[in-house]
Amino acid sequence: MKKLVVVAAIAGLMGSTAAFASADLAKAKNCLACHAVDKKMVGPAYKDVAAKYKGDKTAEAKLAEKIVKGGVGVWGQMPMPPNPQVSAAEAKTLAAWVLAQK
Numbered sequence: 409m410k411k412l413v414v415v416a417a418i419a420g421l422m423g424s425t426a427a428f429a430s431a432d433l434a435k436a437k438n439c440l441a442c443h444a445v446d447k448k449m450v451g452p453a454y455k456d457v458a459a460k461y462k463g464d465k466t467a468e469a470k471l472a473e474k475i476v477k478g479g480v481g482v483w484g485q486m487p488m489p490p491n492p493q494v495s496a497a498e499a500k501t502l503a504a505w506v507l508a509q510k
């Protein structure tokens with residue numbers, strides 16, 4: 409019985425898509441308080457961010473760093489505050505997710 413539960417749990421993990429997991433992560437980390445995927449709020453729409461960095465191979469690392477440290481001046485005068493609750497690995501996941509929005 410125990411074995412079955414473990415197998416089911418693993419199957420469940422593999423079944424959930426990465427995109428869905430990252431949307432949940434963005435929600436959990438409060439990113440969606442300032443961002444939406446397809447409209448500008450306090451911060452730029454994630455779709456617009458993806459379009460801006462399309463074809464830029466360094467974008468994922470750059471954005472992951474900015475997500476943790478915050479920054480200003482790329483989209484306007486409103487700064488993004490640092491997000492110390494986001495680990496480096498989570499920031500990478502979030503950056504990749506943002507860049508995958510269309």
Ligand code: HEC
Nearest residue numbers: 437439442450451479480481482483484486487488491502
């Ligand atoms: C308090 C509001 C706020 C929160 C919370 C916030 N952001 Fe931002 N974000 C902004 C603003 C404002 C900008 C535009 C900064 C600029 O112009 O350089 C921005 C920019 C960005 C960019 C584009 C950066 C660039 O240089 O082009 C990404 C990617 C991003 N945010 C992701 C996130 C993620 C992921 C989270 C959650 C961990 C998050 N943001 C939380 C306000 C916020």
